[in-house]
Amino acid sequence: MVELGHVKTISSKSKLTELKKFFSSAKCLQVKQQICDMGRRMWQRTYVEGNGGNLAVRVGADMAICTPTMISKGFMTPDDLCLVDLDGKQLLGKRKRTSEILMHLQIMKRQPKAVASCHSHPPHATAFALVGEAPPTKMLPEFEVFCAVGLAPYRTPSSPEMGKLVSDLCDRCNTILMASHGVVTWSSKSLEEAYWRMEILESYCRTLIAARQIGKKPKTFNAAQMADLMRLKQSFGL
Numbered sequence: 566m567v568e569l570g571h572v573k574t575i576s577s578k579s580k581l582t583e584l585k586k587f588f589s590s591a592k593c594l595q596v597k598q599q600i601c602d603m604g605r606r607m608w609q610r611t612y613v614e615g616n617g618g619n620l621a622v623r624v625g626a627d628m629a630i631c632t633p634t635m636i637s638k639g640f641m642t643p644d645d646l647c648l649v650d651l652d653g654k655q656l657l658g659k660r661k662r663t664s665e666i667l668m669h670l671q672i673m674k675r676q677p678k679a680v681a682s683c684h685s686h687p688p689h690a691t692a693f694a695l696v697g698e699a700p701p702t703k704m705l706p707e708f709e710v711f712c713a714v715g716l717a718p719y720r721t722p723s724s725p726e727m728g729k730l731v732s733d734l735c736d737r738c739n740t741i742l743m744a745s746h747g748v749v750t751w752s753s754k755s756l757e758e759a760y761w762r763m764e765i766l767e768s769y770c771r772t773l774i775a776a777r778q779i780g781k782k783p784k785t786f787n788a789a790q791m792a793d794l795m796r797l798k799q800s801f802g803l
């Protein structure tokens with residue numbers, strides 16, 4: 566797991582030579598490597614198609630390393646990644662940054678705790694987003710403990726309005742379905758935890774759809790069972 570503690574001394578206003586040194590430092594290389602690893606995991610699990618999906622990790626005082634546009638998330642190398650400020654201005658990187666970066670940055674601005682975010686189109690979770698419905702709750706422990714889900718209305722991907730609607734939900738949600746689009750997750754700990762939320766949500770939605778095919782109403786947790794799960798959640802510091 567990459568330690569994401571901020572190097573506060575370096576910011577988007579630092580000299581270009583300092584920024585270049587920072588962007589090629591061992592710390593940033595570790596972050597870039599983890600972005601490539603999570604991208605591969607998303608592609609292997611068919612959460613992204615074509616050049617879809619994007620990832621971002623906060624670094625320095627007011628910057629993020631993110632994925633570029635027009636690239637398969639399954640086949641990135643650290644050299645492909647971009648450095649941007651929190652307004653989305655590209656500071657470094659050979660490729661052009663993702664057009665969806667604004668949504669990630671709006672989450673990071675709204676939620677100072679957010680260190681990483683992950684966006685993809687996992688088919689079963691996106692099926693719920695297509696019908697404009699958040700998945701029902703109180704059915705599986707992992708989902709209750711790790712994911713707090715919200716549903717943002719549709720806006721054109723990459724638009725500031727989309728980012729605003731998503732970031733408006735961040736106070737109470739770490740896993741956000743975007744109607745007719747996909748999912749974005751964020752974490753205060755690591756990119757891997759943001760990715761886990763994606764995996765847990767997708768697995769949950771797939772299981773719900775399978776349960777619907779059985780044709781019987783799934784059982785839900787009662788109040789005492791939910792209280793127990795909330796205690797477990799607290800013990801994990803979530």
Ligand SMILES: [Zn+2]
Nearest residue numbers: 618722746747
């Ligand atoms: Zn998207």
